[in-house]
Amino acid sequence: MVLLRPARMKKIRAVILDEKVDPVIRKLHESGLVELYDLSTKLEDPEWSAFLAPSPSAEYGRNVASLTIKVSRMLDLFSNVSKGEKTGLSGILNPKVPEKKKLSFSSSAEIISHVENVLSCVEGEVSEPAKKLAELENRKAILEALKDSVKYLADFELDLKFLGEGPYTYTVSGLSFPENLKGLESSLTDVTDGYVEIVKGAPVNTGEKEQKIPIIVNTLKQYMDVVGAELRKSGFERLDISEVIGTPKDVFIGSEKELQSIEKDTKSILEKLNALSKKWTEEVLVLHEILEIEKERAEAYSMTGKTVRTHLVEAWAPSKYVKKVQEIIETASEGYSVVEISEPDEPVEKIPVLLDNKKAIKPFEMLTEMYAPPKYNEIDPTMMIMPGFLLFYGIMLTDAVYGLLLALAGVVLWKRMGKVSQGAYNLGYILTLSGLSTVFFGILTGGYLGDFMLQFMGMDIYSTGLALVNPLGESTYISAAKPLLSLGGIDVNNGPMTILLFSIVAGILHLFIGLTVGISESLKKKSLLDAFLGQGMWMLLILAIVTTVFTGNMMIAGVAVILVIALCMIKGFMNGGVLDALLGAMDITGFLGNVLSYARLLALCLATGGLAMAVNIMAKLLGDAIPVIGILIAIVMLVFGHAFNFVMNGLGSFIHSLRLHYVEFFGQYYEGGGKKFSPFKAKREYTSN
Incomplete structure (x- = not known):
């Protein structure tokens, strides 16, 4: 029996001129042949820090992060307005593979410019109906809260515009427990020297499976604070009603009519946004993907070391890909790099493991990894x-x-x-x-x-x-x-x-x-x-x-x-x-x-x-x-x-x-506990390079 072992690894170390680092990182990211080695721990060692400094993430990462937030919000909006669409069982069991859009960029500036241009077009069509939808939803919430409040005052023939603080009086409406009402009347009379009027309505059922009595309290403005304190002590539930005109019944009916109109307008806007979602979702998903890829590239800089004019990049690569990786680095840097290839110089626990089985056996690697990947020098079971x-x-x-x-x-x-x-x-x-x-x-x-x-x-x-x-x-x-x-x-x-x-x-x-x-x-x-x-x-x-x-x-x-x-x-x-x-x-x-x-x-x-x-x-x-x-x-x-x-x-x-x-x-015979090879690779579902 031929016992298979994980793919042999090589350590690649490259010193690259600053101006040429970006194309090298891009080419390595597209190839997916290496796992970048994080130098940040090594750079804490005085021997290393004497000639190398930690490198921050690429400067364009901030712009990328900002654009990613905008694009994510747009995708969230499209997802919300498309909730009614269901893929069904057939869609789950036979998912559609998105058609990849071919895009090619040579720099982050090109990508950022492309994203901004497309996002501008999308926002130009989406922002106005989205803003209108937000306004309608906000107005709907206000009206529903108002309806919930005025329904308890249906027995009162009071113009609600008089609620609140007036030039000389203070009027407040709310709900009180029946057993507290008598004591409340007595305490309000005492603190206002009798300058108070309490109007009671018929008992109503609240959502808490208990009855309360709607009341309206009117007093002189000078007693507003002491009346408020007494109301709070009695468990009084104030109804949030302000800036409305008309009787409770009229306001309730008017709110219902306006809500019906809002529902109709909302439906129309949602249909429009749904159409825009169908038009733009795939394009926005493309933007999100290329931004995520660009984010990974920007963060990759933080794994390197920096001198005044160069960057030091270390990476792991399977032996069979080493020559190709060296060629990628030298070509992308236009010769402004020095590449060194060596045997692993780390403990076996830190050397990444790449299982390399034939196609017919490869899916069973999942069962091996469920237990633990083998160590670098161990048998692949x-x-x-x-x-x-x-x-x-x-x-x-x-x-x-x-x-x-x-x-x-x-x-x-x-x-x-x-x-x-x-x-x-x-x-x-x-x-x-x-x-x-x-x-x-x-x-x-x-x-x-x-x-x-x-x-x-x-x-x-x-x-x-x-x-x-x-x-x-x-x-x-x-x-x-x-x-x-x-x-x-x-x-x-x-x-x-x-x-x-x-x-x-x-x-x-x-x-x-x-x-x-x-x-x-x-x-x-x-x-x-x-x-x-x-x-x-x-x-x-x-x-x-x-x-x-x-x-x-x-x-x-x-x-x-x-x-x-x-x-x-x-x-x-x-x-x-x-x-x-x-x-x-x-x-x-x-x-x-x-x-x-x-x-x-x-x-x-x-x-x-x-x-x-x-x-x-x-x-x-x-x-x-x-x-x-x-x-x-x-x-x-x-x-x-x-x-x-x-x-x-x-x-x-x-x-x-x-x-x-x-x-x-x-x-x-098997111990496991190896570190799985994690390639620095652009994850593309909607795009191709």
């Missing part, structure tokens, strides 16, 4: 994850119909949603292959919605020889009369025993592969003792157990177990003394537990088939027990029952397949 994951998934779900549904769902994700999302592309590809694996094992085990054919068609797949293994019993090929084989006096004569045997054998092989990789890695580090104590003794144990199974000589396994326990204690003593040596004796149980952990393949297989069978039996009973409508209930039971089984066991198979890799398999 992706190639070994793919076959194991598909094998385990197919055995655990093991229903051909479920597998077909899973494959179809995977194709939708892969071929449709994957057009706009790399994550959907990877997941869809993995699910498609997992579905095909499930179909294969479903055919081998006769799983077609569980025992649907037996329950509803009277066809026993296992007695007809159309399935090799029956996960829940015997088949034509494996039965008490035709045992598959005998091991240590135990006959493998039914489906569960066959699948359990297969699971343990697959687990032993899986672990043996991991141990082989681990011992190879240890030997490369010239640590023979670590290789033996870390992986070798477990390989010895596996070989001893396999030999015992085939020869029947229990002494071989017994000697191996005693030897491994002794080695575990020696290893523990070397690491931490007597206590660790005693604890080390238990390591053998952990390893044997890892082997037995693969029995979950049988457990999930039985869970899928058993639950499917239960759904079929219940549906059959409902269909037989209830006349006419029972058939409909049975169909509903089948649809929802199998949907539940498919989703839950499909998810369970995914999780447990990953667990067998992340815990049992990776535990033999």
